Amino acid sequence: MPAAQLVSAALEVTLNKLLDMDPTSEHKLAKLSGKQMLVDITESPWPFVFSFSDRVDVLIANRDEESQADCQMKLSINTLGVLKDSSQITRLIQNNDLVLDGDIHVAQAFSQLITEMDIDWEEHLSQVTGDVAAHTLMQTGKSVIARMNHRISTLTTVLAEGAIEEKQIAAHKILVVDYCDKINVLRSDTARLEARIQRLERQLGQD
Amino acid sequence: MSNSQVSDSNDTAVTEGAEVVAGDKQSDAEAQTHFGFKQVEKNQKASMVAEVFHSVAAKYDVMNDLMSMGIHRLWKRFTIDCSGARAGHKVLDLAGGTGDLAAKFSKIVGENGQVILADINNAMLNVGRDKLRNLGIVGNIDYVQANAEMLPFPDNTFDIITIAFGLRNVTDKDKALASMYRVLKPGGRLLVLEFSKPENELLSKAYDVYSFHLLPKMGQLVANDSESYQYLAESIRMHPDQETLKGMMDAVGFEQTSYYNLTGGIVALHRGFKF
Numbered sequence: 085m086p087a088a089q090l091v092s093a094a095l096e097v098t099l100n101k102l103l104d105m106d107p108t109s110e111h112k113l114a115k116l117s118g119k120q121m122l123v124d125i126t127e128s129p130w131p132f133v134f135s136f137s138d139r140v141d142v143l144i145a146n147r148d149e150e151s152q153a154d155c156q157m158k159l160s161i162n163t164l165g166v167l168k169d170s171s172q173i174t175r176l177i178q179n180n181d182l183v184l185d186g187d188i189h190v191a192q193a194f195s196q197l198i199t200e201m202d203i204d205w206e207e208h209l210s211q212v213t214g215d216v217a218a219h220t221l222m223q224t225g226k227s228v229i230a231r232m233n234h235r236i237s238t239l240t241t242v243l244a245e246g247a248i249e250e251k252q253i254a255a256h257k258i259l260v261v262d263y264c265d266k267i268n269v270l271r272s273d274t275a276r277l278e279a280r281i282q283r284l285e286r287q288l289g290q291d
Numbered sequence: 292m293s294n295s296q297v298s299d300s301n302d303t304a305v306t307e308g309a310e311v312v313a314g315d316k317q318s319d320a321e322a323q324t325h326f327g328f329k330q331v332e333k334n335q336k337a338s339m340v341a342e343v344f345h346s347v348a349a350k351y352d353v354m355n356d357l358m359s360m361g362i363h364r365l366w367k368r369f370t371i372d373c374s375g376a377r378a379g380h381k382v383l384d385l386a387g388g389t390g391d392l393a394a395k396f397s398k399i400v401g402e403n404g405q406v407i408l409a410d411i412n413n414a415m416l417n418v419g420r421d422k423l424r425n426l427g428i429v430g431n432i433d434y435v436q437a438n439a440e441m442l443p444f445p446d447n448t449f450d451i452i453t454i455a456f457g458l459r460n461v462t463d464k465d466k467a468l469a470s471m472y473r474v475l476k477p478g479g480r481l482l483v484l485e486f487s488k489p490e491n492e493l494l495s496k497a498y499d500v501y502s503f504h505l506l507p508k509m510g511q512l513v514a515n516d517s518e519s520y521q522y523l524a525e526s527i528r529m530h531p532d533q534e535t536l537k538g539m540m541d542a543v544g545f546e547q548t549s550y551y552n553l554t555g556g557i558v559a560l561h562r563g564f565k566f
């Protein structure tokens with residue numbers, strides 16, 4: 085079975101779905117129209133070619149054949165993560181961690197297309213659930229995430245400090261009590277969230 | 292030549308409609324060709340093939356997905372991947388039917404490029420045109436009713452020619468390949484995607500059962516037309532195997548010919564260049 089084509093097909097569908105939800109993508113795509121960009125990630129069994137029109141077609145290239153793509157980028161998966169920080173690019177190229185050939189504008193426009201996706205999730209959710217529910221869900225989601233983050237960060241500090249005083253048995257006790265407290269708060273938060281979701285569901289059912 | 296001689300491996304190969312089958316006239320071998328497992332007069336084959344695709348046109352896409360469990364989409368993607376298509380290219384999707392390949396080429400070659408969807412059968416062409424228009428694919432695509440054996444285009448016209456699941460239906464394959472070679476630009480390439488010979492004995496057996504027993508039944512259920520799908524199964528078996536087809540491409544002038552087996556050789560993609 086052609087596994088590579090299964091992967092490129094999945095990538096293509098996902099990418100185009102995301103671009104469809106981004107009202108600014110049309111303009112960004114227009115700049116790329118007619119161009120092709122090859123991305124060869126060392127760890128990937130095949131290089132991908134992104135072919136731009138009013139959408140993006142994802143093709144599989146052959147490493148044994150010379151590519152005709154307008155811009156070619158070769159890098160490892162680790163470098164891919166660093167790429168977001170544009171101040172690093174010169175260093176990456178100098179170190180040969182990133183090989184860029186051809187029209188650099190294509191690479192820039194492509195990276196803009198991907199990293200600056202502007203998707204209004206609330207808007208898209210509302211098409212499924214209705215405006216009010218979507219808004220509430222998004223707000224709840226955001227505040228839950230914020231609270232979780234806060235909890236995790238305090239927990240990490242506590243644990244970090246605890247680790248320093250490893251030998252003091254008393255500290256352990258305090259830690260455990262504190263931990264249990266936090267779990268309790270979390271539990272009641274979760275219960276409240278659950279009730280809220282049930283309420284929303286009922287509301288949706290009545291619509 | 293009789294039916295039973297070519298179909299001894301499988302009795303279901305003998306179907307009704309025997310009136311279109313030529314009799315036991317050995318001397319007529321020159322004027323005959325195969326239609327599935329049947330021997331028919333050469334000048335009849337085209338219209339018989341036409342009838343098959345006329346009757347399957349409307350349900351063609353559904354059946355394709357069903358019969359191949361969607362894998363035909365991946366085989367076609369592989370074909371595009373091997374085509375080297377770029378903005379500005381001129382592409383001929385021959386025997387293009389409902390236009391799966393043409394749709395993708397149209398995006399890739401862009402407004403400065405051109406795609407021609409050609410098929411001998413008007414019904415298939417119409418289904419293809421409607422489908423592509425609904426997908427918003429217009430502008431750089433043209434529809435031409437044409438026989439692969441006598442392509443109505445000037446020499447050296449196309450950068451890429453594809454023929455997917457079409458060559459086995461063509462009566463005179465050598466003539467068709469030569470015609471494709473003629474209209475290809477120097478530097479251009481031909482891609483032939485076609486059913487072929489499974490590499491492995493076991494797979495071959497399983498595939499036989501599938502295509503001769505299951506396929507016509509599915510055709511009956513979904514498209515209410517088991518005979519057409521019986522023909523498809525038979526025509527697949529009569530099609531030249533990988534090496535033979537490669538040799539045929541070499542013979543008409545193609546260079547650097549090669550093929551890739553897909554899904555164990557159930558399908559093969561042949562590629563050849565004109566320099």
Ligand SMILES: C[S@@+](CC[C@H](N)C(=O)[O-])C[C@H]1O[C@@H](n2cnc3c(N)ncnc32)[C@H](O)[C@@H]1O
Nearest residue numbers: 344386387388411412415438439455456457460
């Ligand atoms: C199985 S369909 C393939 C359609 C499409 N390429 C695909 O892969 O889905 C075969 C097509 O070949 C066409 N065909 C048969 N003989 C032909 C010929 N001599 N010249 C051009 N097209 C032909 C049929 O009309 C039919 O549309």
